[in-house]
Amino acid sequence: MNQLFSRMPPLAAAALAALLAFVFAVVFMEQESDVAVISLLALGAVAAWGAGRVGLSRRVSAAAATRPGAVAALGGAVALGLLAVFAEDHFPLLMLSTVMLYATVALGLNVQFGYTGVVNFAGAAFFGIGAYTAAELVGRTALPPILVLPLGGLIAAVVGLVLVVPVVRTRGHYAAVVTIAFSVLFKTFLEVNDTLGGPQGLSVAPLSLFGWSFGEGPEILGISASFYLNYALAALAVLALAFVMVRRLERSWIGLSLDAVRLDETASACYGIGIRRSKILAFVVGNLVIGTAGALYGSMLGYIAPTSFTFSDSLILVAIVLLGGMGSPWGTVFAAAIVVILPEKLQAIQEYRFLLFSVVVMAILLFRPEGLLPRAVRRYMPAPKEVAR
Amino acid sequence: MMQVETALALDTLGLPITPERLLDIQGLAKSFGGVRALNDVSFSLGRGEILGLIGPNGSGKTTSFNVLTGLYRPDGGKILFDGADITGNSPQAVYRAGIARTFQRSRLCLELSIFDNIMVGNHARLNHGLMFNLFQRKAFRLEVESALAEATELAASFSPNLAAAMFEPVGALPMIERRRIEICRALISRPKLLLLDEPSAGMTHDETHQLMDDILAVRERQGGLSIIIIEHEMGVIERVSDHCVVLNYGEKIAEGSYQDIASDRLVQEAYLGSEVGR
Known part of the structure; x- marks a missing residue:
């Protein structure tokens, strides 16, 4: 079995995996019934396990190392x-855009606590600051x-500076408490602030670019696409940019310093790494990414309210990371x-999503603390071919 | 290269620190609550010299390293290094001045690769500019390549296994290899002074001697590196140190060659105990 894919060129394996993922995603997004969704999930899990058994996963990781x-x-x-497949449908596009924007936010959080160890339980608040900025x-x-x-x-980054002093000076639990407090305060602030719409929220006018309004669906090749396609493309662009920048940051001397600060502050200080400087950099860069995604999210929804940016949403974002x-x-x-996508597709779990995610996060921390797709050892440049044996 | 521009600091007699003296510690004091961890400790170190810092447990050896490297702020006294007063400087500034250290309990980043860990020690010589790191990727790549070549060569002088596994995580390696990486991390930036805090901890007798040989070989090649070594294994101290300082209860009780201090009555009492007391 193991022979089947172990001789395949890594990039071909990656292309095959991408194709499989694409087909799976299309089929999955089209399902309506809970039974079909659960069966597909089971199929996906078995396929992922099978890909590991036949050596496909190893080839894909090799491709990621040699040809990132x-x-x-x-x-x-x-x-x-x-x-392209869902160009005409509002709901799938909205869902895909939300995935991409949440992924962008989680990338920002990754810079903060994935690399630097600066906990931020106010992700949704900074996301919201971006959205309210767009509204205004x-x-x-x-x-x-x-x-x-x-x-x-x-x-978002500038408002985040308010938290810099407590976040940088405190560690672990204390920094967590400070950001939780901010998260709660932010929602309360929005609710009592009439210029920002109070509890009812604000409507956000559609974005426009050189006279091209994002509020109208474009006509492409005779197909009248959903207006969400504009936002989906913009979300993809934002995600791609954030992805490239975060990867570059990770594969740099700065990324190394951030990791060193997370893992051992004392040793880092003794080797010249500015602890405060690193934490501030990570916090500001992370909030910058989060706020940018928030601005697009707000414009896309067209309507934002304090309830979209609560502490629970921050927890969801942390759960993603x-x-x-x-x-x-x-x-x-x-x-x-x-x-x-899962709570949207599985109506049965919608009400219990927080409960479910809490259980999932605990299970992950207990049984697979490195996450579903663990981070690879840092390579500053593409690995040489012989690594991809 | 000598630094000519910096104004030379003056020692207690008002004389400039002579270039032969790399480090001059004068009357260093540090207390934690009521405990005097260091009390009026003075010693100095010549360029290229190896000093053994010894004493029973809790005598203030590691505390003096922590004060020297800026982790603790001294309550009194002066630290003059390479012609400048570095008393109370931050750990970062002490490192930039040219002092690198290892830790008694290994302090490596276990999730990171060997190369990453060594590069932590190279911080002063790497370009940390945001523009350089994010946007000038070609230039960055060149810097990575030359740093990798240098780190691999340094690691190879300790163990060929390390040099062959630069992108493997440190956590999977045995104690001796970790200790070697820690020393590579300290040496990569070519410091003027290396502080070794119990390099033998957790290693066998033979491993320790092998490690010391390797350190001395690298020292030979880098030329003129001074070392302060804290060590309980007296065989190591006897073999490598030019002179020794003995601490007990935070005070210096003896100083001299290994033979001198080994025959010193106070030192013997400190280690073996005495009914007379001090």
């Missing part, structure tokens, strides 16, 4: 393919989205897909 750019491009192709900017100014999105990130594997960008994307 090509593998990332395959991931992008799968996403584009899915958007798109409604009152004619800024193109290309500016609205990074401004959302910028404002833990589920995918701390510091693992591919794991993060995979886990975001599971966490966002």
Whole structure:
């Protein structure tokens, strides 16, 4: 059995895996009944196990090590393919966009506690700051989205500076408590703030780019696509950019310093690494990414309210990072897909999603603390071919 | 290369620190609550010299390393290093001045690769600019390649196994290999002073001697590295140290060559105990 794939060129194996993932995703997204969804999940789990048995997984990891750019491009192709298949349908596009934006947020959280060990239980709050920034900017100014999105990130990062002192000076549980407090305060602040819509929230005008309104579905090749396609493409662009930047950050001397700070502050200090500087950098960069995704999310929903950015949502975001594997960008994307799509598809678990995720997170921490797709050892550049034996 | 520009610090007599003296510790004091961990400790170290810092458990050896490297702020006294006053400097500044250390209990990042761990020690010589790291990937790649070549060569001088597994996680390796990596991490930045905190801890007699031979060989090649070594295994101290300082209850009780201190009555009392007391 093991011989079947062990001689396959890594990139071909990765392409095969991408194709299988694509087909699976299309079929999965089209299912309506709980029974079909659960059967498909079981099939997917068996297929993943089987891919490990026949050596396909090993070849795919080899491809990820030797040709990271090509593998990332395959991931992008799968996403584009899915958007093309569902170009006319509102709901699947909304779901896919949400997956991509949550994945982006989780990438930002990854920089913060996956690499640096700076816990942030206020992910949804910074996500919300991005969304509210978009609401205010798109409604009152004619800024193109290309500016609205990074401004959302910028404002989130600036507001995050309020927390820098307590977060950097405290460790572990204390930093967690500080961010939890911020998360709760943020929602309360929104609810009592009339200029931000109070508890009813705000409507967000659609983004527009050079006269092309994101609120209208584009006509492509005679197909009138859903307006969500605009947002889905923008979400894919944001995710791709965040993915590339986070990977570069990880595979750099800065990424190494962040890891060293997480693993041993004393040794890091004795080798010249600025502890505070590293933590601040990670916190700010993470919030920048989270806020940018939030700005797009707000514009996409068209309507935002304090209840969209609660502490529970922050917990969901943290769950994505833990589920995918701390510091693992591919794991993060995979886990975001599971966490966002599963409750939508399985009506039965919708009410119990928090309970379910809590159980899943505990199970992961107990039995597979490295996550579903564990982070690979850092390679600063593509690994030489002989590694891919 | 000598630093000419920096103003030379003055010692207690108002004289400039002579270039032969790399480190000068004067009247160092450190208390934790009511416990005087260090009390008026003074000693100095010449360039290229190896100093053995010995004493019974709890005598203040590791505390002096921690004060020296800026982890603890001294309550009194002065530390002059390479012509500059580094008393109370941050650990980062002490490292940049050219002091690298190992730890008694191995402090490696177990999840990270051998190469990563050695590169932590190379912090001062690597470009940490955000632009360089994120956007100038070609230039970054060149820096990685040269750093990898250098780290591999250094690791090879301790163990060919290490050099062959630079991208394997450290956590899977036995104690002796970890100790070697820790020393590579300290040596990669070519410090002027290396502080070894009990390199023999957790290793056999033969392993320790092998390790010391390797360190001395690298020292030979790097030229003129000074070392302070804390060690309980007196065979190691006898073999490598040029002179020794003995601490007991935070005070210096003897100083001299190994033969001198081995025959010193106070030292024998400190180690073996005495009915007379001090």
